[in-house]
Amino acid sequence: MVYDSARHATRRDVVRYGGSAAIVVLAAGCLGDDDDDAADADDDAADDEPADEDAEGVVVGTEAGFPPFEMIEDGEIVGFDIDLTEAVLEEAEGYELEEFRDMEFGSLIPALQDGSIDVIAAAMTITEEREEEIDFSDPYFSADQSVLVAEGADFEPESLEDFDGQAVGAQVGTTGEGVVEEELIEEGRIDDGDYSSYDSYVLAVEDLERGIVDAIVIDEPVGETFADDRAVEVAFVHETGEEFGLGVREDDDDLREAINEGLEAIEEDGTYDDLVAEWFGEPEDDDDEEDGDEDDEAGDDEADDNGNGDDGDDQEG
Numbered sequence: 548m549v550y551d552s553a554r555h556a557t558r559r560d561v562v563r564y565g566g567s568a569a570i571v572v573l574a575a576g577c578l579g580d581d582d583d584d585a586a587d588a589d590d591d592a593a594d595d596e597p598a599d600e601d602a603e604g605v606v607v608g609t610e611a612g613f614p615p616f617e618m619i620e621d622g623e624i625v626g627f628d629i630d631l632t633e634a635v636l637e638e639a640e641g642y643e644l645e646e647f648r649d650m651e652f653g654s655l656i657p658a659l660q661d662g663s664i665d666v667i668a669a670a671m672t673i674t675e676e677r678e679e680e681i682d683f684s685d686p687y688f689s690a691d692q693s694v695l696v697a698e699g700a701d702f703e704p705e706s707l708e709d710f711d712g713q714a715v716g717a718q719v720g721t722t723g724e725g726v727v728e729e730e731l732i733e734e735g736r737i738d739d740g741d742y743s744s745y746d747s748y749v750l751a752v753e754d755l756e757r758g759i760v761d762a763i764v765i766d767e768p769v770g771e772t773f774a775d776d777r778a779v780e781v782a783f784v785h786e787t788g789e790e791f792g793l794g795v796r797e798d799d800d801d802l803r804e805a806i807n808e809g810l811e812a813i814e815e816d817g818t819y820d821d822l823v824a825e826w827f828g829e830p831e832d833d834d835d836e837e838d839g840d841e842d843d844e845a846g847d848d849e850a851d852d853n854g855n856g857d858d859g860d861d862q863e864g
Contacts (some may be wrong), residue, residue, distance in 0.1 A: 557831045604645030605802070607632055608664035610652040612747035614772045616670040616758045624649055627826035631687065632668040632793065633810035642805055645861065651746050653720040656680055659796055666806070667794030670766060672722045675791075683792035684806045687819075692785040693754060695763040695772030702761045705783050710736040713761040716751040719744040722789055723764035725838055748773070755779055768827060802811050 609617045609628060624647050636644045641841040648664055658664045661680055668751055670690075673683045696702055702713055707730050715737055717723035724744060731737045743812045745751040751763050756778050758831070765773070767784055774780050813819045 550682045552614065568636065596800055602641055602643040605636055605639075605642050605666055606645050606649045606664045607666045607668050608650055608655050609667070609669045610655065611649045611749070612749040613652075613670055613766075613769055614776075617668070619649075627667040627822060629821070630672060630822050630825075631813075633659060635793070635806055635823070638809035638812040639802075639805035640808070642802065652718055653746070659794055662796075663801065665795070668793050669794075670769070671794055672789040673792045674722075674725075677794070680797070682797050682803055684803060685810055686701055686793040686809055687788035690789055690791065691767045691787050692723055692789075693765055693767045694768050694782045694785060695765060695773060695779045696751070696761065696782045697755055697861045698780050700758075700761070703782060704762065705857075707731060707734075707785060709734065710762070712737055713714065714741050714743065714752060716743045716745055716746045716760040716766065718751060719746060721766070722787060723766065726764045726785060726834070727788070746817070750780060752777055761771050779798050819836045 552677050607626065611617045611619050611624045611626070613626075615626055616628045617624060619625075629647065632647075633644055633689075634644055647668075648658075650658060654670060655664070655667045655669055655717055656677070667681070671677070671683075672690070673686060677683075694704060694707075696704070704710060704713075710731055715727055715731060717727050727737075727742055732739060732742060743751075743754070745754075748763070748765055748769065751760070752773050753766075754760050762782065763770075763779075764785070770781050792804055795806065810819075814820075
């Protein structure tokens with residue numbers, strides 16, 4: 548079953564309030580109208596039992612131009628990170644989601660540090676440099692970098708070594724920008740002037756389609772999403788082995804531990820796998836394909852033995 552935070556909350560409320568309602572009906576049937584007030588009091592007490600009123604509200608910052616992790620659809624922020632964070636905070640004791648705030652990627656860490664937001668959920672790679680400024684949850688996703696080019700373009704690189712003065716784009720503050728700076732500019736494959744930084748990968752892809760840049764370096768799942776929806780394609784994947792984490796303020800150990808417990812809970816109950824399937828599709832099962840091939844071969848052999856193969860047809864003719 549695919550996780551739906553709204554449906555999950557409603558189901559929880561049904562359990563919470565429905566049980567009390569059942570008690571009221573039973574009491575009314577057995578004891579009569581005189582006990583209505585007592586039943587209502589019990590119902591009100593049951594409503595007050597959850598610790599939601601005491602839970603600390605969590606403001607989550609994101610950059611909604613990074614599909615399928617975070618994006619805008621019909622005026623709302625949606626995506627894998629959004630559903631994941633909602634599910635995690637549902638399980639994080641003492642905390643509850645207050646709201647999501649959309650902002651530029653480069654503003655997320657400063658906003659976290661000054662208290663404007665409490666958590667970063669933006670497919671943010673855990674790096675040593677970032678860990679000097681903020682803390683991270685346990686990793687929840689692994690990815691490499693993709694290099695995007697325009698469909699039908701003359702430039703068709705197969706590795707970073709194929710770059711030689713091409714115009715390259717990436718989003719400011721991302722791992723993709725780090726690859727451009729460290730492995731293209733510093734290695735002399737392109738000049739500083741060949742690099743264009745963007746506040747959003749959506750803008751970078753638009754420039755790629757228009758031929759303003761020749762390539763974009765971007766996280767692999769996001770690159771695949773753009774390739775499915777826009778006139779761009781993945782030229783190759785550059786392995787980086789990076790891991791994403793949810794960002795929290797330094798020394799905010801209680802929240803970080805609660806988030807880690809939430810991550811563990813949704814992994815154990817299958818919610819995490821449901822979200823991956825919803826936003827990235829079901830992984831192919833190589834074993835099933837191999838079994839299918841073996842079954843086909845067995846069927847062919849059986850057909851030959853029964854005279855239904857090519858030799859059988861020759862004899863029949």
